[in-house]
Structure formats: structure tokens, C-alpha cells
Amino acid sequence: MFILNKHLKNALLLSSLLITFSCKNDQISTNSSIEISKPKEILQQDSDSLYTIKTDSLKHLSDTIAKDDHKNPIDSTKQYVYLTFDDGPYKGSKNINKILTEENVKGTVFLVGFNAFTKELKQNVEDYKQNPNVEIANHTYSHARNKYKHFYGMPEGVLEDIKKNEVVLDIHSRWVRLPARNTWRLGNRKKNDPVKNAIPAADLLAKNQYYIYGWDFEWDRNAQSLTAPEKIYDGIVHRLDQNKTFEKNHLVILMHDDMFNSDLNTEKLRQLIVLLKNNPKIVIEGISNYPTTVS
Numbered sequence: 001m002f003i004l005n006k007h008l009k010n011a012l013l014l015s016s017l018l019i020t021f022s023c024k025n026d027q028i029s030t031n032s033s034i035e036i037s038k039p040k041e042i043l044q045q046d047s048d049s050l051y052t053i054k055t056d057s058l059k060h061l062s063d064t065i066a067k068d069d070h071k072n073p074i075d076s077t078k079q080y081v082y083l084t085f086d087d088g089p090y091k092g093s094k095n096i097n098k099i100l101t102e103e104n105v106k107g108t109v110f111l112v113g114f115n116a117f118t119k120e121l122k123q124n125v126e127d128y129k130q131n132p133n134v135e136i137a138n139h140t141y142s143h144a145r146n147k148y149k150h151f152y153g154m155p156e157g158v159l160e161d162i163k164k165n166e167v168v169l170d171i172h173s174r175w176v177r178l179p180a181r182n183t184w185r186l187g188n189r190k191k192n193d194p195v196k197n198a199i200p201a202a203d204l205l206a207k208n209q210y211y212i213y214g215w216d217f218e219w220d221r222n223a224q225s226l227t228a229p230e231k232i233y234d235g236i237v238h239r240l241d242q243n244k245t246f247e248k249n250h251l252v253i254l255m256h257d258d259m260f261n262s263d264l265n266t267e268k269l270r271q272l273i274v275l276l277k278n279n280p281k282i283v284i285e286g287i288s289n290y291p292t293t294v295s
């Protein structure tokens with residue numbers, strides 16, 4: 001009996017491995033094999049067995065408000081860059097944690113609770129939490145199970161998925177990024193993704209005191225190899241100088257944790273950070289310091 005249980009457990013872990021959720025691949029939503037490899041019951045079993053449930057949502061709100069009070073003053077002669085990493089935890093999370101520590105710069109991680117399905121991946125989340133240079137944000141629990149049209153068709157379900165992620169990963173911030181939608185809701189400022197179906201969900205989240213961050217520029221991970229850090233740096237400077245950002249002089253760059261699974265790519269992240277640090281006009285900040293009231 002013990003052996004059978006062990007085999008069953010391994011099979012469940014394997015099925016999880018096959019379908020960790022990631023951003024921006026709308027086409028994956030049409031892949032029916034994903035549904036077959038991960039039935040709903042297993043999803044539920046994973047979340048119940050791997051985590052201690054805590055419910056303290058009011059505390060989350062007060063934590064964010066308290067943090068807002070301690071924002072660093074914004075220098076109008078500077079340009080601010082926010083390094084953001086989506087879809088973690090992955091193997092690459094460990095490398096991101098290491099580089100942010102060694103280069104002593106801030107980064108913000110938008111985590112997906114469903115992806116924390118092994119002891120090691122859960123440890124990566126804990127390591128992020130222990131790092132004073134890392135700010136923890138919410139990218140939903142399920143990442144829409146990569147079925148975005150269905151997901152955004154039920155705004156209440158999106159809100160519940162965000163709340164579930166808060167409980168599962170013990171997230172204490174109200175910073176959210178919507179899966180596969182470059183959508184912003186910051187106070188009275190908003191911007192929608194060209195795909196409009198996330199608008200009702202975004203409005204509902206804003207009404208529930210969440211801050212939704214999109215991105216101004218992406219370090220593309222779909223290429224065969226990562227775009228050179230020098231090119232990404234030039235893209236960042238260009239967008240800031242041309243005022244092609246959601247907020248003038250503030251640029252949010254989107255990356256993904258699994259881009260940095262390899263040592264080679266991890267050094268590319270370091271190279272980008274060093275280029276940014278060597279520009280005296282640029283300041284690297286955490287998302288807690290992004291202006292949410294001025295424009």
C-alpha cells in the first residue's frame with residue numbers, strides 16, 4: 001500500500017511539472033493536453049496538502065498602506081527603473097535572488113502560488129521573502145490555468161484567485177499583475193491591454209483596493225536565446241528619454257523567473273543591472289516606490 005501511494009504521489013508531481021503556468025502564451029489555452037494532465041481535483045489536492053491556510057486579508061491591506069507611508073522621495077532629475085519578475089517560483093528564482101543580493105538592487109517578484117509545488121520551489125519563495133531587496137507581489141494563484149478568455153470572463157473568480165494566492169503564499173501586499181494582460185490600475189490612472197476582456201476584472205480589483213501594474217518594456221524570452229542585455233539597456237534608456245512609459249521618468253521592465261534558470265542567462269541579468277547602475281541618472285527601485293498618486 002505504501003509503495004502504491006508513493007507512486008501516486010510521484011505521478012501527481014510529474015503531472016504538475018508538465019504544466020507549470022506561464023505568461024503571455026495565449027495559444028497554450030487551446031492546448032487540450034493541459035486539461036488532461038491536470039484535473040481540477042488534483043489542483044485542489046495540491047493546494048490543500050502543501051500549504052498552511054491563513055486568513056488575514058485586512059492585515060494585508062494595512063501592511064501595504066503602512067509601506068506606502070515610507071516611500072523614498074522621488075527626485076525629478078532622475079529616471080526610475082523597476083525590475084519585475086513574473087511567474088515564479090522557478091529554478092531561476094534562486095539566481096534572481098542571488099544577483100539582486102550581490103548587486104544590492106531592488107526587484108519585485110510577481111508570484112504564482114500554483115508554481116510552488118515542490119519543497120525546493122517553496123524554499124525559493126521563502127528565500128525571496130527573506131531578501132530585503134525583494135518585494136513580493138501577486139500574479140494570481142492559477143495564472144488563469146492559461147485559459148485567459150474564460151478566466152477574465154468571470155471577474156469575481158479573478159478576485160478570488162488573487163485572494164487564494166495571498167493565502168497560499170502568505171502575501172502581504174496589494175500589488176498585482178494580471179496574467180498575460182498589460183493592464184494598469186493605479187489610483188485614478190488606468191490603461192488597458194489591447195485585448196480588452198480583462199477590463200471588468202481589473203476594475204473590480206481596483207475597487208477592492210488592489211494596485212495593478214502592467215509593464216513598459218519586456219525582456220523577451222520567446223527568442224531562441226535572450227536578447228543581449230546591452231540592447232535591453234538601450235531600449236530602457238530610449239523609452240525613458242522619449243517619455244514612452246505609463247508614468248513619465250518611471251519604467252517597469254518585465255522579465256520572467258524561468259529566463260534565468262541557466263548560469264549563462266543569470267550573468268546577462270547581472271550585466272543589465274550593472275549597465276543601469278553605471279548610468280548616474282538611473283535609480284533602480286522596488287514597486288513599493290512607484291508613484292501611485294502623482295502623474
Ligand SMILES: [Zn+2]
Pocket residue numbers: 022023024086087139143179180
Ligand atoms: Zn505570467
